[in-house]
Structures are given as structure tokens and as C-alpha cells.
Amino acid sequence: MTKKLKKKLCLIGSFGVGKTILVSKYVKGIFSEKYLSTVGVMISQKTVEIGDCEVLLMVWDLAGEDDFQGLRLSFIKGASGVLFVADGTRAETLRLTQQHMERLGEFYSDIPTLLLLNKADLQDQWDIAEAHLDEVRGKVKVFRTSAKTGENVEEAFVRITEMMIAPDEPTTEAFL
Amino acid sequence: MPPDSPQPFSDESVREGAAGSLDSVLAALDYLVLEAVEDASLRVRGAVPDWFESIYGGGIDVALAESPFLTCFVKEVARPLWKEAPTVPVRSGIWTEAVPDASGNELTELHLEAIAMHGANGAGLLVIQFMGRRFEEIQMLTQRANEKALEHRQLSREVQKKDVLLRCIVHDLNNPLGAVLLNLELLATSDDEQVKAAASLALEAARRQRSLIKSITEVFSSDLSRLSRNRGSAEVVGEFVRGGEYVVNMHLNQALRRSVSILLEDGLTGVVAGERKVIGELEPFVRAVENLVLNALRYAPRDSVVIVRLLALDEGMQVQVEDAGPGVEPELVGGLFDPFTQGTTNRGAMGLGLYFCRMTVEQWGGSIVYEQASGGGARFVFTLPWAGDASQHNYET
Numbered sequence: 001m002t003k004k005l006k007k008k009l010c011l012i013g014s015f016g017v018g019k020t021i022l023v024s025k026y027v028k029g030i031f032s033e034k035y036l037s038t039v040g041v042m043i044s045q046k047t048v049e050i051g052d053c054e055v056l057l058m059v060w061d062l063a064g065e066d067d068f069q070g071l072r073l074s075f076i077k078g079a080s081g082v083l084f085v086a087d088g089t090r091a092e093t094l095r096l097t098q099q100h101m102e103r104l105g106e107f108y109s110d111i112p113t114l115l116l117l118n119k120a121d122l123q124d125q126w127d128i129a130e131a132h133l134d135e136v137r138g139k140v141k142v143f144r145t146s147a148k149t150g151e152n153v154e155e156a157f158v159r160i161t162e163m164m165i166a167p168d169e170p171t172t173e174a175f176l
Numbered sequence: 177m178p179p180d181s182p183q184p185f186s187d188e189s190v191r192e193g194a195a196g197s198l199d200s201v202l203a204a205l206d207y208l209v210l211e212a213v214e215d216a217s218l219r220v221r222g223a224v225p226d227w228f229e230s231i232y233g234g235g236i237d238v239a240l241a242e243s244p245f246l247t248c249f250v251k252e253v254a255r256p257l258w259k260e261a262p263t264v265p266v267r268s269g270i271w272t273e274a275v276p277d278a279s280g281n282e283l284t285e286l287h288l289e290a291i292a293m294h295g296a297n298g299a300g301l302l303v304i305q306f307m308g309r310r311f312e313e314i315q316m317l318t319q320r321a322n323e324k325a326l327e328h329r330q331l332s333r334e335v336q337k338k339d340v341l342l343r344c345i346v347h348d349l350n351n352p353l354g355a356v357l358l359n360l361e362l363l364a365t366s367d368d369e370q371v372k373a374a375a376s377l378a379l380e381a382a383r384r385q386r387s388l389i390k391s392i393t394e395v396f397s398s399d400l401s402r403l404s405r406n407r408g409s410a411e412v413v414g415e416f417v418r419g420g421e422y423v424v425n426m427h428l429n430q431a432l433r434r435s436v437s438i439l440l441e442d443g444l445t446g447v448v449a450g451e452r453k454v455i456g457e458l459e460p461f462v463r464a465v466e467n468l469v470l471n472a473l474r475y476a477p478r479d480s481v482v483i484v485r486l487l488a489l490d491e492g493m494q495v496q497v498e499d500a501g502p503g504v505e506p507e508l509v510g511g512l513f514d515p516f517t518q519g520t521t522n523r524g525a526m527g528l529g530l531y532f533c534r535m536t537v538e539q540w541g542g543s544i545v546y547e548q549a550s551g552g553g554a555r556f557v558f559t560l561p562w563a564g565d566a567s568q569h570n571y572e573t
Contacts, residue, residue, distance in 0.1 A: 008248070015322045037319040039287075039311065040270030043245055058244045064322070075269070077252040090329070 006056045007164050009157075010076050012100055013085035014093040015064025018118040021147040022085065023061050026157045031147055038063040041075050048161050055161055073107060081112045081164040083156065088117045088144065089125040091132065098136065112163035114141050116156055121146040199223050206308060210236055212258050212300030218250075227306040231275055231286065245271040246290065250302065254292035258300030265293035270307060270314070287311035346393050350386070357382050392528070410453040410563035411461075413444050416493060419462045420484055423469055435478040438469065441485040448488045453563035455492075455540045461560075464536045467529035468497035468556045475501030475554065492542065492561040500553040504546055512546050533558065 011019040020038050024030045027044045042061045047054060062075055076082070084101055086094040097115065104111075115136060117128065136142060143156040199222025202209055208228045210218040218236050232239040240247050249268045257266055268290040274283040287307040295301045307314075360382055363375035424440045431438045465484065472482040480500035487494040504512060511517050513534035516527040537544045537558045544558035 008244070016326050035319075035323070037315060037322045038272075039315050039318055040272065040289075041245070042272040044274065045244070063318070074249075074253055074266075078248055 003053045004056070005053055005165060006058065007080040007161065008058045008060060008078050009081045009083065009160060009164070010060045010062060010079045011083045011085055012062055012076075012097075012104070013064060014087070014090075014096050017064065017085045017087040017090075017093050018147050019061050019064065019085045022083075022116065022118060022145065022153060023059050025147045025150060025153050027059065031150075033148075048158065050158070050162055050165060053165055055165060057157070057161060076104070076108060079108070079111060081114075081160045082108075083160055084113060084115045084140070086115065086117055088119050089122050089127050091127045091129070094128055094132065094136065098139075101140065112160060112166070114143060114156060114160050114163070116143050116145045116152075118145050118147060120144040120151050121148045202303075206306040208304040208306075210302040210304070211295065212255075212302070216255075218302060221301075225306065227308075228304075242275065243273055245273060245288075246304070249290050249292070254290075254300065254302055257292045258294070262294035262298055265291050267291050270311060272311075342393070346389055349389050353382060353386055353389070357386070409457050410455050411458050412450065413448050413452045413454060413488075413493065414450050415458050416454060416456070416461060417442055417444050417486060419458050420465060420486055420495070423462055423465045424484055426466070427469055427473065431473055431476075431482065434473060434476070436473060436476045437481045438473075439481055439483050441483060443485065443487040444493065448493075454560045455542070455563050456560045460536045464533045464558070465495060465497065467533050468495075471529060471556070472497050472499035472501070472554065475499055477501060480553075489559065492559045494557060494559045496555055496557045498549045498553060498555040500549070500551055503548050503552055503554045509546060513544065530556075 011023065013019055015037060016035060020036065020042065021031060023042075023044055024032070027046045038061055040063055044059045044061065046057050046059065048057050049055070060075060060079070082104065084097045086097040088094075094117070101113065101115075104113075117133075119125075133142065141159075143152045143159070145152040145156055147153060199209070203223035203225045206225050206227060208225055209221045211221045213219050218240075220236060228239070232242065240250065245268070253266055253268070257263070270287060270289050272285050272287050275286045276283060289305050289307060291303040291305075293301050293303065357379065360375050360379040364372055364379055366372045366375065420440055420442070424438045427438060469482065469484060476482050476499040482500075483496070483498045485494075485496040485498065487496065508517060513530050515531040517530065533556075534544050537560065540560055542558055542560040544556065547555050547557060549555040
């Protein structure tokens with residue numbers, strides 16, 4: 001029998017790293033070069049089938065903040081998973097994401113997380129040193145993504161959804 | 177009471193009337209007010225604004241069922257708040273959700289904000305505001321700020337790249353020049369007078385080239401970034417006076433060779449308290465004054481005087497460097513402090529000296545201008561602000 005679940009997934013990262021466009025690519029299959037700043041939070045939804053589960057994924061795309069104090073923790077309440085997003089062409093966004101991960105861990109240590117290093121199509125502008133990446137990989141699984149080419153976008157969203165409904169995770173309606 | 181007198185309102189009717197008016201005002205402002213009732217449900221208080229009616233015609237239960245954000249906010253924020261003693265309202269922040277349009281087909285984006293609070297009677301209230309055009313304004317401002325931040329970062333990276341390139345060029349120019357200078361110095365000691373003369377000439381040219389390279393590095397390297405980072409630094413007035421004396425003494429011989437005198441007019445010592453501070457740093461200050469003095473010496477006629485004048489003004493410390501030369505050609509005055517600007521006679525190194533002065537002074541919040549001296553010569557004037565409260569002068573009596 002198909003198990004129906006509703007899960008809340010949050011995207012966190014600096015402004016301009018491509019969170020909204022990743023969601024747009026995943027949920028609607030649309031990519032646009034135009035940068036449009038998110039205000040507050042934008043909510044989208046998509047149904048994902050994982051094994052015998054039908055998961056209604058509620059994607060909370062949080063406005064990019066460059067300091068953790070600006071991030072509304074109330075937006076993260078009730079989340080079953082978090083996708084941290086950094087821009088591979090701006091190393092400082094990865095450093096900021098690391099800070100976000102540490103601070104978030106203080107409040108929500110049990111939530112599954114992944115890190116998306118976005119803009120993988122811009123290899124000539126890549127700004128992340130391998131040593132820096134190795135340091136991050138020790139703490140979180142990293143996906144190189146490109147909303148433009150679609151590289152790893154579907155994979156990352158499916159993977160985090162799997163982690164959110166993993167057998168050792170509560171399969172109750174975590175959202176409500 | 178006469179029969180045609182207006183009937184007085186009872187306290188209750190006044191309250192009801194006021195509440196009714198307030199409800200209609202709130203609805204007109206696109207606010208929906210909900211009240212938490214005992215069975216944990218929410219009921220609408222007052223008028224329902226048009227936007228809510230058109231989107232969630234079925235009422236608040238439909239809204240809660242269709243809005244994940246509202247559901248979450250009510251459960252995670254509002255209800256816990258209502259259980260507490262009345263306290264400050266909590267705003268949800270703006271959220272955006274896609275909702276079906278009136279036909280139920282196309283999705284349109286809805287921008288809302290909710291406030292959880294207590295009413296006057298302690299009841300839990302939830303106020304939901306339709307953001308409408310205000311969202312567009314906030315979005316536009318956020319967008320501009322973010323775009324500017326990204327542009328700034330991009331420019332900073334370009335400057336960094338340029339700086340690295342400049343350092344490489346300077347390094348590659350300086351290395352062989354060092355060897356050239358060493359060998360020319362050896363040749364200049366030759367017993368052969370012809371060789372000695374030629375070596376001396378070449379040595380002078382090589383030294384001049386080294387000086388040019390130094391100037392380029394000073395003007396275009398990260399030195400200016402360093403100044404930018406230290407724009408809050410300050411020195412006591414006495415240090416700047418000593419800096420002025422140093423520059424004058426350093427160039428006395430050079431001036432004498434041209435039959436020119438240099439005079440320092442110190443209008444600071446004994447006028448301004450010694451501990452009074454001026455925004456700036458000594459080393460770049462000395463370089464800026466030196467640039468102006470060298471400039472003046474280049475144009476000063478024989479038997480004239482170059483004056484370095486230090487003054488205390490209300491707005492800050494002023495430095496004037498004045499010569500009795502021909503002054504600046506009028507067509508050059510407009511771009512005098514731009515890089516690579518040079519006069520048609522007595523050309524300097526590369527036209528970077530005045531540009532360096534301007535960048536240095538402006539980084540400290542000061543200004544530099546050119547004016548014609550009373551005798552027709554050139555006078556360069558720069559002013560550096562006092563550190564601390566500009567309204568406190570601390571003049572010695």
C-alpha cells in the first residue's frame with residue numbers, strides 16, 4: 001500500500017547562489033538566467049515517489065541572508081530536511097554556509113542535510129579550493145549542481161527526500 | 177431632554193460602533209483579523225477583505241488547508257504564543273505561495289504576512305495582511321541591494337586581479353634593473369673618463385626608471401586599499417608638522433641647485449593643542465606633500481621661493497604648497513588630479529603625483545584643490561579633517 005507523507009524541506013544559503021532557480025528547475029523544470037531576489041520565503045510543492053511512499057514535498061525557499069541572525073528560525077520549525085546551497089563561483093558563500101550549518105546544528109541537530117555547490121556549469125569561474133571542499137565533505141554530503149544544465153538537481157532533491165523518510169526517521173506527518 | 181435632541185450613545189453602542197469602524201478600516205487596508213476561539217478554531221472578526229474572499233471563498237478552514245505557511249505559523253508560532261500571557265506581537269515575515277486563480281486553473285503568486293498577537297481582552301488574534309504593491313516595493317529594494325553587492329564583489333575581484341598583475345610586472349621590471357644599476361655603478365668608478373661619463377648618464381636614467389616603477393606601484397597597487405582600510409586612523413598635529421619639516425629639509429639641496437628656496441610656514445605649532453589629532457597617516461602624508469613640493473620645484477623660476485604652509489582651520493588642518501611659477505595651464509585645471517595628466521612643459525614622471533595626492537587625501541575624508549597664487553603661480557591646497565568631534569577646536573589661548 002502506498003504510504004502518503006507530507007514533508008517540509010528548507011533551502012538555506014546566501015543571496016544569489018541560485019536557491020530559487022534550483023527549486024524552479026526541480027519543481028517546474030524551468031531555468032531562467034534572470035536573477036530575482038526572494039523576499040521572506042517562497043513555498044512550492046511537488047509530489048515525489050520514493051519506493052512505496054508518495055511524498056508531498058513542501059519546499060521552503062528562504063531569502064538569502066548573509067548572516068545567521070537575519071535567518072528566521074521560525075521558518076525552519078517543523079522542517080524534515082535542509083538543503084544548504086552555496087555558489088561554486090563565490091568561495092565566501094561556502095564559508096557562510098558552513099557558519100549556517102554550525103548554528104543550525106545547535107537548534108536542529110537531527111535534521112538531515114545536504115550541501116549543493118551550485119553553478120557547476122561555470123567551471124572557468126570556479127572559486128572553491130579542493131582543500132576547502134574536503135573540509136566540508138567531512139561534515140556533509142556535497143552535490144555539485146547546475147540549475148542551468150540540470151546537473152544533479154533531481155538527484156539532490158530525491159536524495160534529501162530519501163533521507164527525510166529513511167527507516168530510522170519518523171514516518172509520521174512531520175510537517176503538521 | 178427635548179424630543180428632537182440627538183440620542184446619547186450608550187458606552188456599549190459607542191464601543192460597538194468604534195469596533196465596527198475599525199473592522200471596516202482594517203478590511204479596507206487588506207487586513208484579515210482572525211480570533212482564536214475556545215474549540216481551538218479560528219473565526220473571522222469583522223469584515224472580510226476582498227482578496228481573501230476571492231482566493232479562499234470557503235473561509236479560514238480552506239485557507240489553512242491550502243496554505244502550508246499559514247498552517248505552520250499557526251501551529252508553531254501563534255498557538256504557543258496565545259497560551260502565554262499577553263506579550264509583544266510576532267510577525268511571520270513575508271511569504272509567497274502559488275494559489276489557483278478564480279477559474280481554479282492558473283496558479284498565481286500570493287504575498288502575505290501574518291501577525292500573531294493578543295487582543296485587548298487577552299484573546300488570541302491572527303492578523304493577515306495582503307502585501308500587494310508593498311511586496312513589489314520591498315522586492316525591488318532587496319533586488320537592487322543584492323545586485324549592487326554582487327557588482328561590488330565582481331569589481332573587487334577585478335581590482336585584485338589587476339593588483340596581482342601589477343605586482344608581477346613590477347617584479348619582472350625591477351629584477352633586471354637591479355643588475356643594470358649594480359653594473360653601472362661599477363662602470364661609473366672607471367678610470368676611463370669617457371666610460372665614466374657614459375655610465376653616470378646611464379645610471380641616472382636607470383635610477384629614474386626605478387623611481388617611475390616605484391611611483392606606479394604606489395599609485396596603482398593595494399597601497400590604496402590599505403589606506404581605505406585605515407581611513408579612521410589619526411596622528412597628532414605635531415607629527416604632521418615634523419612630516420612637513422622633513423620634506424622641506426629633504427629637498428633643500430635640490431632646490432638650491434635650482435637657486436630656489438623652500439620655506440615652511442608653520443601655522444599649527446602654538447596655535448593648535450599638541451595632542452589634537454588629524455585624520456591621516458604620517459607616511460602617505462609625507463609622500464603627498466613631497467609630490468607637491470617636487471611639482472613646485474619643477475616649475476619654480478630661479479631665485480624664487482616655494483612655500484609649504486600649514487594652517488589650522490575650523491574644518492581641519494590645511495596644507496598649502498605654493499610656487500611662483502607660471503601656474504597651471506587653464507585647459508588642464510579640470511583634469512589636474514586625474515591619472516596621467518601632465519603639463520606641456522617641464523613634464524614630471526608620469527602624471528601620477530597629483531592623482532596619488534588626491535586619492536590619499538580623499539581616502540581620509542579630506543579634499544584637495546588647485547588655485548592660482550596671488551602672484552600668478554600655482555597653489556595646491558589640501559585639507560584633512562580633525563579626528564573626533566569637529567565642533568571641539570581645542571585652540572591654545
